[in-house]
Structures are given as C-alpha cells and as structure tokens.
Amino acid sequence: MKRALIVLAIAATFAVTTFAEDVHIVYWQYFYQSKVDTIDLLIKQFEAKNPGITVEQVTFPYESYNQKLAAAIPAGEGPELVNLYYGWLPLYVKAGYLAELPKDSFGSEYFKKTYYNFVEQSAQFDGKYYAAPTAVRTLALIWNKNLFKQAGLDPNTPPKTLEELQSYAKKLSKYDNQGNLVQAGLAMQPNGQGHCWIREVLFRQFGATPYSANNMKVTYASPEGVSAFKWYTDLIVKDKVGYPNFGTDDVTAFVAQKVAMNIDGSFRIGTLNAVKGLDWGAAELPTYKGVKGNFASYWTHGIVAGTSGKKLDASVKFLKFITSPEAQELWLKNVGELPATPALSAAHKDDPYVSVFLKGLASAHATAYVDEAGQRKILVDAVDQVSLSKKDPGDVLKDAASKEQKLIDDFWK
Amino acid sequence: MTLSKKRALTAYGFLALPLLYFVAVRFAPMLYLTVMSATNWGLFNKKIKFVGIDNFAKIFADPVFLKSFGNTAIYTLVGTPAVIVLGLVFALELDKIRKYQAGFRLIYALPYITPVVAVSWVWRWMFQQPPFGVIDALLVSLGIPAQGFLNDPREALFCVVAVNVWVELGYCVIIFLAGIQTVPPQLVEAARIDGASERKITRRIILPLLRPITLFLVVMEAIQFLRIFTQVYNMSYQAQGGPLDSTKSAALFIYEKAFTNFDMGTAAAASLVLFAVIMVVTLLQLKFFDKKMDY
Incomplete structure (x- = not known):
C-alpha cells in the first residue's frame, strides 16, 4: 500500500510538471x-x-x-x-x-x-x-590549386587585383579544337553569388554607388557602373573564360574541377573541404585600383x-x-x-580559410533588398542579355536599373 | 415507384458521390478563383480589396505574361502536330510487324511511364554544352559546331518540345495502334481484292476510321502542351523558364506569380486567361473534327 502511494505520488508529480510546465x-x-x-x-x-x-x-x-x-x-x-x-x-x-x-x-x-x-x-x-x-557570410576568391599547377601558375599565389584575375582566368581556360570552353578559368554565375559581387563589389570598386544612402534609388547605371558591368560581361563575351551555368552551376563545376576560380561564400568551406581530391585555397576578393570590396549577408x-x-x-x-x-x-x-x-x-585570424572571409568583413556591404529574388533576377537577366542576346551592356544596365527602381517603388508604395 | 424510376434513382445515387467530389474540388475552387481574380489577394496582404479588372490590365501590360503565353502557343502549335503525326506514322509501321510487337510497344511506352522529373533532368544533362553534354559531344565528334541547346534563348524552347514529344509519343502510338486494330479486317480485305494499293488503303480506309481517336489525341495533347509545366520547371536553371524567359510557359508564369511573388490575385487572373484559352481551343477542335462518320 505504502509503495503504491509513493508510486502514485511520483506519477502525480510527473503529471503536474509535464502538464503545467512543458512548453x-x-x-x-x-x-x-x-x-x-x-x-x-x-x-x-x-x-x-x-x-x-x-x-x-x-x-x-x-x-x-x-x-x-x-x-x-x-x-x-x-x-x-x-x-x-x-x-x-x-x-x-x-x-x-x-x-x-x-x-x-x-x-x-x-x-x-x-x-x-x-x-x-x-x-x-x-x-x-x-x-x-x-x-554572417562574406565572399572570397576560391581557386583550385591542381589546375593552377597544370597551367604553370604558382598554386599558392592567387590573383590580387582584377587585372590579374582576368589574365589568370585566360591562362586557366581551356578550349577544344572547335573553340568550345572545356575548362573555365573563372566561374561566371550571376545567379549564384555573382550578382552580389557585381552589385556590391564591382560597382563600388569602379567608382559607382549602387544605391542612394536611404536605399530608395537605384544609382548603379552611371558611367562607372556601366564600365564595371562591361568588365564583367567582357569576361564572358570577349575573354570567354566562363559563362553562366557552365557545368550546371559554379559549385558543381568547381567540385568537378572544371572551373579554376570562383567567387563564393564562406558557407562553402565545409562543403569544399569534404570533397576528396580537391586541393583549394581561399583569398580575399581581388582589388581594383587599390579599392577593396566585399558583400556580406x-x-x-x-x-x-x-x-x-x-x-x-x-x-x-x-x-x-x-x-x-x-x-x-x-x-x-x-x-x-x-x-x-x-x-x-x-x-580565428590564423585559420587559413576563416581568416580570409573574416578580412572581407572590413570592406563589406550588405544590399538593402526589398525583394531579393526579384532583384537578383534583374541582374541575372541583364548578364544573359549581353552574353546571349548580344545587347549593349550600357543599354542593358540602364534598363535593369529602371526595372529594379520600379520594384523598390512598388514595395514602398 | 416503377422499376425504371428505381433504376434511375440508383444511377443518380451512384453519380451523386463523384459529382459532390467534382463540385468540392473543382467547381468551388474555380468559383473562388474567379472572385479572387478581381481582388488584390496576396499572401503578404492582410486586407483584401476589390480591384475590378486591374489584375487583367496588369498582366496584359506585363511583357513576361505576353512572352509566356506566346511561348505556350509555340509549345502547342509545334508540339501537338509533331506528336500526332509521329505517333500515327510509328503506329502504322508498328502495325505491320507481327513478331515482337509487344516488345516494341513497350519500348515506345517507356518514356511515357517514366517520371517526368527524372526524364527532364536526364535530358537536361544530355543537352549540356561541352565538355559535359552527350549530344554536343556527338556533334563535335561529327565535326558539327556544338549547340547552345537549353542555354540558347533561340533553341531552348524547341529542346523542351522535343523532350515532351519523345515522352508523349509512346502514349499516342499505343492509342493509335489500338485504333488501327479495331478497323474491320473485311474492309481492308475487300479493298485489297478490288486492287487498292496499301497506300490507298491507309489513306481511304484506316485514316478516316481513326478520326475519333485522332480527335481524342489532338484534344488531349493540345491540353497537355497548353499546360506544360514540369518539363520547363526542371529543364531551366533555378526553375525560372530561362534563359531570358525563352522557355517560360503560361503555367510556370502563374506558378511564379503565386508562389514566388505571392501575388495571388494576379495569378488567379492569369489562370482564368489560360482556362479560357484551353476551353476555346478544345471547343474549336471538337467542332472541327466532330463530323458524322459513315462507312
């Protein structure tokens, strides 16, 4: 009897705590x-x-x-x-x-x-x-050390400026005898991190301001913005070092070792370290005329x-x-x-991967999106219009800016 | 109550259940959708307002809507005749084979019974550019320039059409074959005795007798192409109907409006437009094909 009472008491305590306290x-x-x-x-x-x-x-x-x-x-x-x-x-x-x-x-x-x-x-x-x-995350330049070696480049010296990035990308690109790209020097993936690199890094490095101080006005379609955009699309159209969706996307192609360099986020460290046989490095984003830049999100x-x-x-x-x-x-x-x-x-300033992304934070900007998917698509389509429809980068960028302006206006209406 | 009345009542009793089902899952949502197409209903709008025909005005001023409906027209106008003609040709040829016919039928039916998502992805990989895609590798080895396929706004839509024709072909072949095999053999024999050539038999006897089946297939395939979605969703990068909206179908446009922009009112309006298009096309086909048959 006594034992039964004890059991009952314990059960009751449990019941009370579970019913009264459990959230x-x-x-x-x-x-x-x-x-x-x-x-x-x-x-x-x-x-x-x-x-x-x-x-x-x-x-x-x-x-x-x-x-x-x-x-x-x-x-x-x-x-x-x-x-x-x-x-x-x-x-x-x-x-x-x-x-x-x-x-x-x-x-x-x-x-x-x-x-x-x-x-x-x-x-x-x-x-x-x-x-x-x-x-938080930032962007970095990641590169494949094996492909650097194959191209006769020092696997431990990544490009430091945009000019170097361009010339490295050319050296690292391979073509078949028809001229088709079979190994991309640099992944050009605007619908990955590419549109952020253009929006918050390249525009600013070339001297443009992507948005007004209160983020209500799109201001990247200036002559400086156009030259930044043209620099990016020229890599696809003129230098032919990569194009959107080469090998499905930038990450897949990098993991498959068909892309030598990519601009990607710190969240990829874990993924890339898990790939067997991939020897990769991360460096700060290339500078332009001494100007650093990064995108944080x-x-x-x-x-x-x-x-x-x-x-x-x-x-x-x-x-x-x-x-x-x-x-x-x-x-x-x-x-x-x-x-x-x-x-x-x-x-963590001594970790070879982490430190690089950390350094990026000092010069990073985060876009004040109102509609991330919509704003992303506008820049992605802009790159496609230059690379696939052979339109003029200046016209395309002006059109993109007015479309994005409309999105922002509609949001705050 | 007479026996016939009782029978009728029983029939209505059995019909009531599916009818109820249809009213609940088809007609009621359609009515709801019609009402909502005149509002600013959106997942991020707490107050729903009546906006009249604003949504319709908005979509008809939207170049992406026009592009996607234009694409849908191309899908239908290219895809439907292609799959019907090919299906008929394959079925007529297959009918001549007696040995292993079941095996061949199975081969043609395989794409149709494979999940569309899997089919779309495998083709998407095959359509990749060098050094990844099988088709371009073949072209290059034959000395033909590699094509952009799904990455080229001029070619992408036709790649999607080709895949869908390949999928639907099996279905059409089987239905046509069943139709050919119902043609009364005495008609064919009589014609043969009268000295008609095989070609003439096909043109004058088999094809006219296949008219009801052809009508059925044309209607079904046209609807299939008018609502094309899964193939486009899976064969374009990030499911956006690209490059540059060149493969975006009406159904994908509606999906994006509803579930990417969360703008349900506009999506409802676009759905109604698609519904009207499908209905008109179907009615026209019925009118055109539905002539009395005489043997």
Missing part, C-alpha cells in the same frame, strides 16, 4: 545538412539546460522554403521561430508576420554591442529589431507574430541560446559561417 516550440529552417545537424545539437544542449521546454526542428528543401513560410505563416500554421534570409525581412516585417524582439533581451544597446554594424542596420525597421543571426532567426505567453518566453530563450557566443563558435566549426559577433572573430 513545446517549433523552429523552421531549410535543409542544409551541416546547419540541420548543428541546430539539432544546440536543441539537445538547450533542452538539457531548460527542462520543461522542448524544441522541434522542421526542415524543408531550399527551393520551396520561402513558399512554405509564406503560405504557412499568414494561415497561422507556422512555427514559433523561423530562419530567414536577411533579404526577405522587409517583406515579412511590412506584412506584420514577424514579432518585434523584446527590448529587454534584444534592445538597441544589445544589437550595437553584439553584432556587426551591417547586421544591426538591416535587422532594424523604424528602430525596432525583428531578427537576430548566429552567423546572413541568415537570421525571427519570432513569428502572434507568439505569446510561455511560448514567447521559451522562443526568446531559445533565440538567445542559438545566438550565444558558444553557439556561434559551434556554428563556425560545423557550418563554416563566421561568428556574427566581431569579438569572437579575433580568435
């Missing part, structure tokens, strides 16, 4: 193996530290991720926490689908102290903060509007945990993306 929250992100594994690991640590809170991770293929979010959140079927590309924030914030992060744990002070300047600025709308990231976590009570408290706790210094370190180790807190970077 279940859901976190969504797209499927990228190393990111999914790292979040799973973080969830385990978080649940151990916070009994009574359970977190469930749900993933979707990248291709349909934005569509799932956009369909589920308005219908009230979404999760409590979502992983978003920073370029999608304006659309979600404007529609009211993201909750303002609580000021006591994610206030202006905190953001300014914790994050890089460009993060603080792009996560903020009218003085309110809507999302906090774990990591990030995926970030937000809390869905309408989350309240215990679920909101648990979500804020979880958000704080997955953006903590420990989480940032783990993210760098497993995924390869850079810590979003500048102070954490100092410890």
Whole structure:
C-alpha cells in the first residue's frame, strides 16, 4: 500500500510538471545538412539546460522554403521561430508576420554591442529589431590549386587585383579544337553569388554607388557602373573564360574541377573541404585600383507574430541560446559561417580559410533588398542579355536599373 | 415507384458521390478563383480589396505574361502536330510487324511511364554544352559546331518540345495502334481484292476510321502542351523558364506569380486567361473534327 502511494505520488508529480510546465516550440529552417545537424545539437544542449521546454526542428528543401513560410505563416500554421534570409525581412516585417524582439533581451544597446554594424542596420525597421543571426557570410576568391599547377601558375599565389584575375582566368581556360570552353578559368554565375559581387563589389570598386544612402534609388547605371558591368560581361563575351551555368552551376563545376576560380561564400568551406581530391585555397576578393570590396549577408532567426505567453518566453530563450557566443563558435566549426559577433572573430585570424572571409568583413556591404529574388533576377537577366542576346551592356544596365527602381517603388508604395 | 424510376434513382445515387467530389474540388475552387481574380489577394496582404479588372490590365501590360503565353502557343502549335503525326506514322509501321510487337510497344511506352522529373533532368544533362553534354559531344565528334541547346534563348524552347514529344509519343502510338486494330479486317480485305494499293488503303480506309481517336489525341495533347509545366520547371536553371524567359510557359508564369511573388490575385487572373484559352481551343477542335462518320 505504502509503495503504491509513493508510486502514485511520483506519477502525480510527473503529471503536474509535464502538464503545467512543458512548453513545446517549433523552429523552421531549410535543409542544409551541416546547419540541420548543428541546430539539432544546440536543441539537445538547450533542452538539457531548460527542462520543461522542448524544441522541434522542421526542415524543408531550399527551393520551396520561402513558399512554405509564406503560405504557412499568414494561415497561422507556422512555427514559433523561423530562419530567414536577411533579404526577405522587409517583406515579412511590412506584412506584420514577424514579432518585434523584446527590448529587454534584444534592445538597441544589445544589437550595437553584439553584432556587426551591417547586421544591426538591416535587422532594424523604424528602430525596432525583428531578427537576430548566429552567423554572417562574406565572399572570397576560391581557386583550385591542381589546375593552377597544370597551367604553370604558382598554386599558392592567387590573383590580387582584377587585372590579374582576368589574365589568370585566360591562362586557366581551356578550349577544344572547335573553340568550345572545356575548362573555365573563372566561374561566371550571376545567379549564384555573382550578382552580389557585381552589385556590391564591382560597382563600388569602379567608382559607382549602387544605391542612394536611404536605399530608395537605384544609382548603379552611371558611367562607372556601366564600365564595371562591361568588365564583367567582357569576361564572358570577349575573354570567354566562363559563362553562366557552365557545368550546371559554379559549385558543381568547381567540385568537378572544371572551373579554376570562383567567387563564393564562406558557407562553402565545409562543403569544399569534404570533397576528396580537391586541393583549394581561399583569398580575399581581388582589388581594383587599390579599392577593396566585399558583400556580406546572413541568415537570421525571427519570432513569428502572434507568439505569446510561455511560448514567447521559451522562443526568446531559445533565440538567445542559438545566438550565444558558444553557439556561434559551434556554428563556425560545423557550418563554416563566421561568428556574427566581431569579438569572437579575433580568435580565428590564423585559420587559413576563416581568416580570409573574416578580412572581407572590413570592406563589406550588405544590399538593402526589398525583394531579393526579384532583384537578383534583374541582374541575372541583364548578364544573359549581353552574353546571349548580344545587347549593349550600357543599354542593358540602364534598363535593369529602371526595372529594379520600379520594384523598390512598388514595395514602398 | 416503377422499376425504371428505381433504376434511375440508383444511377443518380451512384453519380451523386463523384459529382459532390467534382463540385468540392473543382467547381468551388474555380468559383473562388474567379472572385479572387478581381481582388488584390496576396499572401503578404492582410486586407483584401476589390480591384475590378486591374489584375487583367496588369498582366496584359506585363511583357513576361505576353512572352509566356506566346511561348505556350509555340509549345502547342509545334508540339501537338509533331506528336500526332509521329505517333500515327510509328503506329502504322508498328502495325505491320507481327513478331515482337509487344516488345516494341513497350519500348515506345517507356518514356511515357517514366517520371517526368527524372526524364527532364536526364535530358537536361544530355543537352549540356561541352565538355559535359552527350549530344554536343556527338556533334563535335561529327565535326558539327556544338549547340547552345537549353542555354540558347533561340533553341531552348524547341529542346523542351522535343523532350515532351519523345515522352508523349509512346502514349499516342499505343492509342493509335489500338485504333488501327479495331478497323474491320473485311474492309481492308475487300479493298485489297478490288486492287487498292496499301497506300490507298491507309489513306481511304484506316485514316478516316481513326478520326475519333485522332480527335481524342489532338484534344488531349493540345491540353497537355497548353499546360506544360514540369518539363520547363526542371529543364531551366533555378526553375525560372530561362534563359531570358525563352522557355517560360503560361503555367510556370502563374506558378511564379503565386508562389514566388505571392501575388495571388494576379495569378488567379492569369489562370482564368489560360482556362479560357484551353476551353476555346478544345471547343474549336471538337467542332472541327466532330463530323458524322459513315462507312
């Protein structure tokens, strides 16, 4: 009898704690193996530290991720926490689908102290903060050391300027006897990171300003912008060192060792290190007339509007945990993306890959997108119009600028 | 209640269920879509407003909409006749073979029963440019200049048509073959005794008797090409119907409006336009082909 009572008492305690305390929250992100594994690991640590809170991770293929979010959140079927590309924030914030992060744990002070300047600025709308990231990414020049050797180039000396990049790319390109490109010196993939390289790096290096200070006006169709754009498209049309979708895309072709150099993001470190037989290096983006440049971006976590009570408290706790210094370190180790807190970077300035992407942050700009997919397509099509339809780069760029201006105007209308 | 009334009632009883299903999953959403095409419904719009015909005005002023509907016209006008003619020729030839006919039928049907996504990707790889694609490698080895195929705005659409014809061919061959085999053999024999050539038999007896089947296939294939989506989605880079919108079909345009731009009102309007086009085309075909048969 006594034993039965004890058992009953224990069972009752369990029942009370589970019914009264347990909070279940859901976190969504797209499927990228190393990111999914790292979040799973973080969830385990978080649940151990916070009994009574359970977190469930749900993933979707990248291709349909934005569509799932956009369909589920308005219908009230979404999760409590979502992983978003920073370029999608304006659309979600404007529609009211993201909750303002609580000021006591994610206030202006905190953001300014914790994050890089460009993060603080792009996560903020009218003085309110809507999302906090774990990591940031920049671009670098990556090159295949074996192909450098084959072309008689020093495998440890990558090009440092745009002029060198161009001449290296020519030396590294191979053609068949019909003149078809069979090995690309430089991947030309505007719908990968290429459009960011043009938009925030090349335009600025050639002396153009891509957007006005308040980001309301498209200003890259200046003579300087046209010369930057022409420099890029000439690599395809005149120098023939690469073309869009050569070997499916830049990453596939680089992994297949059919592309000698590429401009790619720090998130690729893990992927490329896992490829057997690929000897690669990463260097800072080439300069032009002494001007450095880079493009920074990030995926970030937000809390869905309408989350309240215990679920909101648990979500804020979880958000704080997955953006903590420990989480940032783990993210760098497993995924390869850079810590979003500048102070954490100092410890990695000797890592051959990480240091390169870190250095890029000093000269990096993040585009203030209003419609990332739409704005990307405009530049991608602009390159195609020059390379496939043989149109004049100047005319094409002016047309692209006016199309992008219309997108921005329509958004703020 | 008389027996015939009872029978009718039973028939209606059985028909009611599928009818209910059709009303719920076809007609109701279509009505909803028609209403929504006159609003600014969007996933990122919380307040839905009535906008009249604004959505229609917007799409008809959109060059991408016009381009995608133009592309759809080319898909249909090139693809449908190609697949019907080829299907008929193959079926007539196949009918002459008695040995291993089942085996040949299977070979022609294989592309049709393979998942379209897999087919599209395999062809996409084969259409790649040197040094990757098989087709260009063949051309180069024959001394013919390598082609851009899916990477060339002038060729990409026809590559997609070719793949879809290749897929649909098996279906047409099987249906035509079944039709040819229902032609009464005494008609053919009588004609042969009267001294008609094989060609004449085909032209004067078999082809006219195949008219109902041809009508069926023309309607089905035209609808298939008018709504072409999966092939384009999988054969163009990042599923965008490129390069430069050269392969974008009406269905892909609608999909992009709805699920990339989240602009449901415009997508609904474009769907209605596509629906109207398909209906008109189908009615015209029925009118054109549906003549009384006399033996």
